[in-house]
Amino acid sequence: MAPFSVSWHTLLEELDALPEGATLITPLSHDRFRVTDVQEQRVVIEFLDREIDETRPLQRDQFETLYRRITEEAGDFELDRLPADADPFPAVLSLHPRFEIDEDRGVIEEKEEATTSQLLDTAETSESDEHERxxxxxxxxxxxxxxxxxxxxxxxxxxxxxxxxxxxxxxxxxxxxxxxxxxxxxxxxxxxxxxxxxxxxxxxxxxxxxxxxxRNRTLKGDKEVLETLEEAGIDRERVLGVDREKVDDALEVTELSESDVYETEEREYVRxxxxxxxxxxxxxxxxxxxxxxxxxxxxxxxxxxxxxxxxxxxxxxxxxxxxxxxxxxxxxx
Known part of the structure; x- marks a missing residue:
């Protein structure tokens, strides 16, 4: 495994080569951001969809921690294990030719061959921003x-x-x-x-x-439920009650009226x-x-x-x- 310093400088080279206005997207929150400054010890980004805390430095040691989690844990790392607000790190790291985000599996992984990144197509983004409503x-x-x-x-x-x-x-x-x-x-x-x-x-x-x-609960069959409760020492009379659907069926075959078994309150409404x-x-x-x-x-x-x-x-x-x-x-x- 190559030392992190080699991968870090490869990543910095990729960041330096980004076209002007290139936009990245975070894998969890899907926030859009751009890289505004590339330094030896950090990368500065600017979020495009936030009104506060739009500028943020991403430190080298935090990239190294993520790098080691990926390379030391079977070659991938689950994104939902990231700390809060840390998803810009895998988005930036995906610019490295050997790291890729798989959103379907929810991981960032190391690859042997060249990979795709979280970089949005700049021409498409620019055209979309300027397009008429x-x-x-x-x-x-x-x-x-x-x-x-x-x-x-x-x-x-x-x-x-x-x-x-x-x-x-x-x-x-x-x-x-x-x-x-x-x-x-x-x-x-x-x-x-x-x-x-x-x-x-x-x-x-x-x-x-x-x-x-x-959670949606649906009772099992009446016979199974009653037998299970009786085996647990619960008398079936404690759980038996009036079933409204069965009462309605009974009303249809008797001379009883609805008012004999229901208390009805009518409210007027607009439809x-x-x-x-x-x-x-x-x-x-x-x-x-x-x-x-x-x-x-x-x-x-x-x-x-x-x-x-x-x-x-x-x-x-x-x-x-x-x-x-x-x-x-x-x-x-």
Missing amino acids: TEPDLEVYADALLLVDALERHEVDVLEEIETDALVNLYTLLSDVQRNANDLRQDVADVLLNRLHHDRPVSGPFGSVQRTTR KAEVDEERKESRLQGLKDQLAATGGEEAEELRQEIEDLEARIDELTEFKSGQAYHTRAGGEP
């Missing part, structure tokens, strides 16, 4: 744009003073945004799940997420009945045309408002549409 083909985007327009045209802080037809429009749009945003949120969660390791939080500009586990998709599409196209034709500061303000709304889409999912509740004795609502 494009409209995503998502239903939630269209409904969000319509919602922004509706919120701008009405004094929503005083709902009692808004006309009924305007309230109907607001409720319809909020309902559509809630549904479509929740669908998109679930799609995003499915992708994120493969990138999160155990319970380590991962942060972004607007918040953080972490992987959690939810979206239908959506005029043609009207929405017409208004949406008008907004798009207005945005395309508007120039200068006014256009930029409108675009910024749309961006702000997109950032708050997750908050909109907290709006709860009306639901009917039937509270019955001995059961859940």
